[in-house]
Each structure stands twice: as structure tokens, then as C-alpha cells.
Amino acid sequence: MPGLTRLATATSAAAALLGLCLTGCGSTNPTSGAADSAGGTGSGSEQPATISIVEKDGSITPDDGHVIDVDKGQDVQLVVTTDAADEIHVHSIPEHEFEVEAGADSEKLPEFSIDTPGRFIIESHGLNVTLVTLQVG
Amino acid sequence: MSGSSDVVLAHGVGGVQDLPIPAHYAYIAAATALLVSFGVLALAWRTSRFRGDASGRPLWPWLARIVDARITRGAVVGLGLVFAGWIAMAAVFGQNTLVNPSFRAVYVVLWVGLVPAAIVLGPVYRLCSPLRWLHRGICAAAGIDPGQGIRTYPAKLGLWPGAFFLFAFTWLELVNPNVSESLPSIRLWFLLVGAFTMVGATVYGDVWFENGDPFEVYSSLVARLSLFGRRTDGTLVVRNPLENLDGLPPKYGLVGVVSVLFGSTAFDSFKESPRWLGWAQQYSTHSVILNTAALALFCLVVYVTFTLASLATGGLGTIGSRGLPNQLAHSVVPIVVGYIVAHYLSFFIAEGIAFVQEVGDPLSRGWPLTEWADGIDKYTIYNHPTAIAVTKVVAVVTGHVLGVVAAHDRSVRLLPRTRALIGQLPMLVLMVCYTLLGLWLLFSS
Numbered sequence: 001m002p003g004l005t006r007l008a009t010a011t012s013a014a015a016a017l018l019g020l021c022l023t024g025c026g027s028t029n030p031t032s033g034a035a036d037s038a039g040g041t042g043s044g045s046e047q048p049a050t051i052s053i054v055e056k057d058g059s060i061t062p063d064d065g066h067v068i069d070v071d072k073g074q075d076v077q078l079v080v081t082t083d084a085a086d087e088i089h090v091h092s093i094p095e096h097e098f099e100v101e102a103g104a105d106s107e108k109l110p111e112f113s114i115d116t117p118g119r120f121i122i123e124s125h126g127l128n129v130t131l132v133t134l135q136v137g
Numbered sequence: 138m139s140g141s142s143d144v145v146l147a148h149g150v151g152g153v154q155d156l157p158i159p160a161h162y163a164y165i166a167a168a169t170a171l172l173v174s175f176g177v178l179a180l181a182w183r184t185s186r187f188r189g190d191a192s193g194r195p196l197w198p199w200l201a202r203i204v205d206a207r208i209t210r211g212a213v214v215g216l217g218l219v220f221a222g223w224i225a226m227a228a229v230f231g232q233n234t235l236v237n238p239s240f241r242a243v244y245v246v247l248w249v250g251l252v253p254a255a256i257v258l259g260p261v262y263r264l265c266s267p268l269r270w271l272h273r274g275i276c277a278a279a280g281i282d283p284g285q286g287i288r289t290y291p292a293k294l295g296l297w298p299g300a301f302f303l304f305a306f307t308w309l310e311l312v313n314p315n316v317s318e319s320l321p322s323i324r325l326w327f328l329l330v331g332a333f334t335m336v337g338a339t340v341y342g343d344v345w346f347e348n349g350d351p352f353e354v355y356s357s358l359v360a361r362l363s364l365f366g367r368r369t370d371g372t373l374v375v376r377n378p379l380e381n382l383d384g385l386p387p388k389y390g391l392v393g394v395v396s397v398l399f400g401s402t403a404f405d406s407f408k409e410s411p412r413w414l415g416w417a418q419q420y421s422t423h424s425v426i427l428n429t430a431a432l433a434l435f436c437l438v439v440y441v442t443f444t445l446a447s448l449a450t451g452g453l454g455t456i457g458s459r460g461l462p463n464q465l466a467h468s469v470v471p472i473v474v475g476y477i478v479a480h481y482l483s484f485f486i487a488e489g490i491a492f493v494q495e496v497g498d499p500l501s502r503g504w505p506l507t508e509w510a511d512g513i514d515k516y517t518i519y520n521h522p523t524a525i526a527v528t529k530v531v532a533v534v535t536g537h538v539l540g541v542v543a544a545h546d547r548s549v550r551l552l553p554r555t556r557a558l559i560g561q562l563p564m565l566v567l568m569v570c571y572t573l574l575g576l577w578l579l580f581s582s
Contacts, residue, residue: 065418118519133411
């Protein structure tokens with residue numbers, strides 16, 4: 001079956017070429033830009049990403065799970081105003097869980113940073129609502 | 138391994154999502170898919186070449202003897218049954234925490250691991266299926282032939298029971314609101330489906346398993362992309378996966394099975410997207426209804442578009458147009474598998490490691506059987522986003538190319554010569570759409 005063999009060769013060549021092309025392009029694209037900072041200790045020089053969370057009468061903002069881009073190793077700080085006690089969970093690696101008490105007014109929670117590329121959601125445990133999605137990398 | 142009680146679970150288990158693939162990856166992949174598609178149409182052979190089950194080169198006799206030896210098969214079956222029993226023990230007697238290995242056994246090892254197992258080894262699920270062995274045991278004890286049922290299996294029912302239970306599984310995985318840490322829902326699902334399967338096997342004989350056991354249906358379907366296969370006389374052969382695929386019997390319901398697999402995986406990607414999440418959250422009291430409807434809609438859209446595109450080929454000739462969708466459905470299998478690889482790749486590696494770490498302690502009693510794996514960082518794979526993205530794109534494009542070639546060969550066989558090329562167009566366009574949709578989900582969700 002020379003036709004099939006040729007087809008198989010062509011297919012694998014195409015696949016290899018595609019892979020090569022992608023990895024080649026990869027060196028100039030922003031995804032691997034993040035990898036550069038991995039070795040460095042530059043995280044301190046960046047501003048922390050601040051995310052405000054307001055909880056009132058059983059509803060919370062933000063509540064649309066929208067994507068927030070943060071750099072690898074960049075500090076993230078949640079600022080919470082709430083009229084009810086709640087737990088805020090960051091489903092990153094490792095996980096972060098913060099307890100806030102009723103009456104907190106622009107309370108700054110401890111900063112954290114994420115070193116693993118990926119998407120991680122921040123959730124109000126009390127209301128079972130996804131607030132935002134952190135995109136790291 | 139802290140048993141954190143409320144980790145949000147994507148597809149059953151696991152909390153991390155991949156980054157979207159970079160935009161230019163998606164563009165390059167889409168362009169490649171388009172080029173190859175029309176290249177195949179323009180340049181490929183004009184008379185069918187694939188010979189299905191008749192194809193392949195016999196495996197070396199010594200290797201075939203080893204593979205078919207009673208002891209080899211006995212060992213594989215024994216391993217499979219011990220594994221199933223071990224997991225059943227965890228599911229029945231283990232604690233309802235996330236580290237109970239039955240969650241990952243079901244959502245990672247069984248559901249995702251079945252795909253690489255079938256590609257490498259062929260239809261192994263069929264060989265090890267615990268329910269098949271239970272049925273065989275009961276029949277042996279009662280002195281009945283396992284192939285013998287009360288009624289003959291209706292050919293028109295075909296793979297529809299399999300499609301239905303596959304849908305039921307994807308519902309358990311993707312919609313069931315209690316999916317995290319809900320051992321009871323897994324127990325109930327397997328109890329119900331297991332009972333139904335045994336009833337089916339009693340009524341129709343063991344032919345039920347190949348049509349109605351969702352995991353066997355899935356495994357046997359994917360096994361058609363393996364390098365290994367058997368001729369109808371049982372000879373073990375090495376063959377071109379495209380010829381292997383060509384031998385897939387075009388049973389009734391095949392389009393249904395393929396639609397459920399593709400639709401549900403696409404829905405899983407879509408469901409993770411922040412856009413859907415934010416929107417669905419506003420109606421969170423109805424989230425089960427909403428997600429069930431969306432899951433069903435995804436599967437239905439694949440079913441309807443595929444059926445229409447098949448009918449639009451207009452080829453009648455010997456088989457009549459009603460048989461066409463199932464005659465062409467095999468060609469979607471590589472597209473589905475390519476997309477499944479892209480969708481589950483990092484998840485399978487990370488959660489597979491987690492499974493190994495927890496499987497040694499099924500009852501949460503501190504058994505040290507797999508303690509050696511505790512030091513492995515299950516998330517290592519996520520530190521290689523470029524490698525993940527490249528593999529995803531290559532998998533999707535490879536699946537697409539194989540699908541287009543499979544459809545082409547089948548079309549030139551079935552369609553009248555004068556319409557063989559033009560008749561393929563609707564199907565080709567649909568395949569391009571499927572692949573672009575897959576890429577779009579990987580890129581923008």
C-alpha cells in the first residue's frame with residue numbers, strides 16, 4: 001500500500017512541522033514570557049493586584065467569574081467589605097482560605113501569589129458564588 | 138493531601154484549568170486543518186483503498202501466541218477484576234472524602250484512561266469488564282449459554298442503549314450538583330446502570346454488553362484507532378489505524394454515541410468558560426436544569442448537523458440515504474478523540490498522579506501501599522503551558538486530518554463516481570466547523 005504509507009508519512013511530517021512551527025513561535029509569545037520571570041526574583045517590583053469584594057444583603061460583587069490576568073509570582077490582595085461573616089476561597093495551588101467577619105470595611109486580606117500557570121477561581125464559600133477567575137501566566 | 142472538603146471540581150475531580158491556547162496557535166491550526174481538508178479532497182485517491190477488518194499484517198507468530206496465551210489473558214483479566222474489586226471496596230466501605238480513590242478511579246482512570254488504554258492495547262475493557270464476568274459466572278452456575286437471552290437483540294436498537302448510558306455518565310460527571318465529595322451519587326449511578334446492564338444481558342444475552350455497556354461501547358469505539366486489531370477470523374494484525382477504523386461496523390445508533398461523546402466534551406469546555414459561568418450563576422437555583430439542557434443541546438446539535446451533512450452527500454446507490462449517517466459516523470471518531478486528548482491531557486496527568494497517591498489507602502486508615510508516590514508533585518505538568526498548548530493543537534489537527542481521510546475513503550466507496558467529490562463537500566465543511574469549534578473552545582473559553 002504505497003499510497004497509505006505516503007499518506008502516513010505526509011501526515012506525520014505535517015504534524016511534526018506544525019509542532020515545530022508552534023514551538024518556534026512559542027519563544028516570542030507572551031506565554032513563555034512569564035516563564036522568564038520564573039527564575040528571577042522580580043515579583044517584589046510589581047504592584048500587587050487588588051481585587052475589591054463587596055458583600056451586602058446576601059449578594060456579592062463581583063459575581064460574574066470574569067478573568068483577571070496576573071503574572072506568575074505577582075502578589076494578589078483581596079479587599080473585602082461585608083455585612084456578613086464569610087469565607088473566601090482561592091482555589092490555587094496551594095489553596096488559600098480567608099475568613100472575614102461581619103462588618104469588615106475595606107479589610108485588606110493577607111497577600112498571596114501563585115507560581116503555577118493556569119486558571120484558578122476565587123469563590124465566596126458562604127454564598128457559593130464564583131467571584132472572579134485568576135489567570136496566571 | 139489534606140482532605141479539603143469543598144474544592145471546586147472540574148469534570149468530577151481536579152481544580153486547575155489550563156490556560157487558553159495562544160491565539161496564533163489556534164490560527165495556525167485552523168489554517169492547517171482547512172488546507173489539509175481541501176488538499177485531501179483535491180489530491181487523494183479516487184477509489185476506496187481501506188479494507189477494514191481484512192487489512193493488516195499478521196503479528197509475529199511468537200508475539201501473537203504470547204498475547205493470546207491463556208495465562209496472559211488470565212493475568213490481564215485478574216488484574217482488571219482485582220482493581221475493580223479494590224475500588225468497589227473503597228466506594229462501599231471508604232469514607233466520603235475527596236481522597237477516597239473511587240472518585241478518581243471513575244472520573245480519571247476509567248473515563249479518561251480508557252482512551253489511551255484502548256488506543257495502545259485495543260478493546261481491553263471488553264476483556265476485563267466486571268459485569269461481563271459476573272454474567273458469565275451466573276450463566277456457568279445456571280448451566281446457560283451466556284450468548285443466549287430470552288429474546289433476540291433488535292438490530293434497530295443498535296448502540297442506542299450505549300449512547301443513552303454514556304449520556305447518563307456525562308450527566309453524572311458534568312451536571313450532577315453533588316459531584317464533589319458525593320460518594321452516594323457515584324454508588325447510586327453504578328448500582329442503577331449495573332443493574333440495568335445485568336437485566337439487559339439476561340433478556341438479550343451477552344450481546345447487550347457490546348451495545349449497552351457505556352464503557353465497553355466507548356472503549357471498543359476508540360480501540361478502532363489502535364495499531365493493533367483482529368481480522369474476522371481472529372488473527373491478530375498490525376494495521377494502519379485508518380483501516381482499523383474502516384472496519385467499525387456501521388450499527389444503528391453509532392451517530393448517537395459519537396454525538397454524545399463529542400457534544401459532552403465540548404460542553405465541558407464551554408461550561409468552564411467564565412462567560413457561561415457568570416451567566417449561569419445568575420440562575421443558580423435552576424443550575425441543574427440549565428446545565429442538563431445545555432448538555433443535551435450540545436449533543437443534539439452534533440447529532441442533527443452530522444445527520445444533515447451525511448444526507449446532503451446525496452449518495453444513494455446500494456445503501457439508501459437513511460443508512461448514510463451511520464456509514465460515515467466512523468470518520469468523526471478521530472476528531473472526537475483528538476479533542477478529548479486536548480481537553481483532558483493535563484487533567485489526566487495531574488489527577489492520575491493524585492490517584493496513585495491515594496489508591497493505596499482506600500479506607501482512609503493510613504495504609505502505606507502507595508506512600509512512595511507522595512513525594513511526586515501532581516501539578517508539575519501545569520508548569521509547561523507551551524508543551525500543553527502544542528500537544529493540544531497537534532492532537533486536534535491530527536484528529537481532523539484522520540477524520541477527513543476516513544470520510545473521503547468511505548465517500549468514494551459509497552457515492553456514485555460522478556458525485557464522489559462534490560458529495561463530500563457538506564461533510565468536509567461540517568468537519569472543518571467541528572474542528573474550528575474545538576479550537577475556539579480551547580482558545581477562548
